[in-house]
Amino acid sequence: MHKSLQSLLKWLIPFVLMPSLVVLSSFVFRQKFHLFISFAAAALAVLLFLTGFERKNVGTRRLVIVSVMTALCIAGRFIPFFKPVTAITVIAAVYLGRESGFLVGAMAALLSNFYFGQGPWTAFQMLSWGLIGWFAGALAQPLQKSRAFLLLYGVLSGIFYSLLMDVWTVLSLNGSFTFPHYLAAVATSMPHMVLYAAANFLFLWFLAKPFGDKLGRIRIKYGL
Numbered sequence: 001m002h003k004s005l006q007s008l009l010k011w012l013i014p015f016v017l018m019p020s021l022v023v024l025s026s027f028v029f030r031q032k033f034h035l036f037i038s039f040a041a042a043a044l045a046v047l048l049f050l051t052g053f054e055r056k057n058v059g060t061r062r063l064v065i066v067s068v069m070t071a072l073c074i075a076g077r078f079i080p081f082f083k084p085v086t087a088i089t090v091i092a093a094v095y096l097g098r099e100s101g102f103l104v105g106a107m108a109a110l111l112s113n114f115y116f117g118q119g120p121w122t123a124f125q126m127l128s129w130g131l132i133g134w135f136a137g138a139l140a141q142p143l144q145k146s147r148a149f150l151l152l153y154g155v156l157s158g159i160f161y162s163l164l165m166d167v168w169t170v171l172s173l174n175g176s177f178t179f180p181h182y183l184a185a186v187a188t189s190m191p192h193m194v195l196y197a198a199a200n201f202l203f204l205w206f207l208a209k210p211f212g213d214k215l216g217r218i219r220i221k222y223g224l
Contacts, residue, residue, distance in 0.1 A: 098137025105129030
């Protein structure tokens with residue numbers, strides 16, 4: 001892949017193409033063909049991941065680790081109430097890069113929903129967790145250096161996830177987006193928002209260091 005195209009796709013996919021796909025699924029397709037939309041979103045996430053390949057052997061090694069982290073996210077969704085999906089996505093992004101973080105978050109949502117239920121909400125979940133991973137990768141250095149900043153990012157990620165999913169709630173109920181309905185949805189989902197933020201805080205508190213140490217050693221050993 002040409003370098004200039006790689007650089008362009010690194011920004012286009014998470015901030016233009018993927019959000020456009022999610023918007024189209026809500027306003028154009030009216031919640032139809034949701035599985036097709038989810039697979040198209042997965043293809044974009046994989047393409048974004050491929051833009052991070054600089055050398056073939058490094059890319060395949062990173063893919064193996066990303067697959068393991070995605071599997072851990074999927075397993076984590078079976079934990080009642082407190083779920084480590086966001087925390088594991090953040091850790092993956094911080095140590096493996098923003099493209100890897102986006103892929104882990106997006107694929108965890110898609111694959112786990114084959115058990116929890118596929119629907120038009122899946123694309124929103126993929127975008128939400130994908131962007132959380134992308135920004136964590138972009139802020140990798142300060143997040144590695146400051147535990148307080150990492151925990152704060154986890155809390156903000158829980159809030160961001162809830163706020164973005166509330167957009168889906170309004171669209172699913174009304175078929176259109178209105179700010180008063182959105183504020184009502186946010187107020188209703190406030191307990192879930194607090195739960196998401198608290199879960200991210202706790203899981204990052206306990207998992208960030210052991211996972212980070214192992215991923216850091218793997219990154220050095222294989223030159224990721």
